Amino acid sequence: MSAAIDPRVLAENSFSNLRKNFCTSMIRAMTKLITRIARPAALAATAATGLLATALTAAPTAVAATESTPPECVRYYAGWRYTSVENGCDVTVAVTVEYADGQVAPCRVLEPGAWATFAGYGSRPDGVTGLRTCDPGAV
The missing domain is CATH 1.20.5 (Single alpha-helices involved in coiled-coils or other helix-helix interfaces)
Structure with a gap:
């Protein structure tokens, strides 16, 4: 079957x-x-x-800072994410941020009353140590 x-x-x-x-x-x-x-x-x-x-x-990655400090009317506000720099002067200034660990920051030209934003210090405990004047035309 x-x-x-x-x-x-x-x-x-x-x-x-x-x-x-x-x-x-x-x-x-x-x-x-x-x-x-x-x-x-x-x-x-x-x-x-x-x-x-x-x-x-x-x-060129950044401009080397000179050894002079900017006028007191240039102030910075450091944070973990950003560092803001304010030019409260009546003249144009060129500044860079110095970090304790030697991190390189670019040279920025700030007109009177202008602000610039740089990298913050991140999770590193050392942070920003100050500002330095710089030559924006130097390579």
């Missing part, structure tokens, strides 16, 4: 196999597409990163 095949089971198995094969082929196709797209994108990103790193190392 032969067993009868239920047409509903046959249809369900066929659909299940069809769906499985379709999903498998779509996953393979998407993987190939992503691989073809990802390789050039990764190469471009690597090249861009290399060029950016070269440009950043070639560019």
Whole structure:
């Protein structure tokens, strides 16, 4: 005696196999597409990163501070995230912030009444030690 095949089971198995094969082929196709797209994108990103790193190392990072202190009308307010500097003088000044750990800060030119924002001292306990005048044209 032969067993009868239920047409509903046959249809369900066929659909299940069809769906499985379709999903498998779509996953393979998407993987190939992503691989073809990802390789050039990764190469471009690597090249861009290399060029950016070269440009950043070639560019001057900051201007060295001179050994003079700015006038008393130039004040700073140090915080863990930012250090704000205010020029309360009637003349333009160029200043940089000094940190106890030797962190380098850029030289900024402040017009009378202007403010500038520098990096704060972060989680380091040493903080900002003061301001120094600087030459904004020096490299």
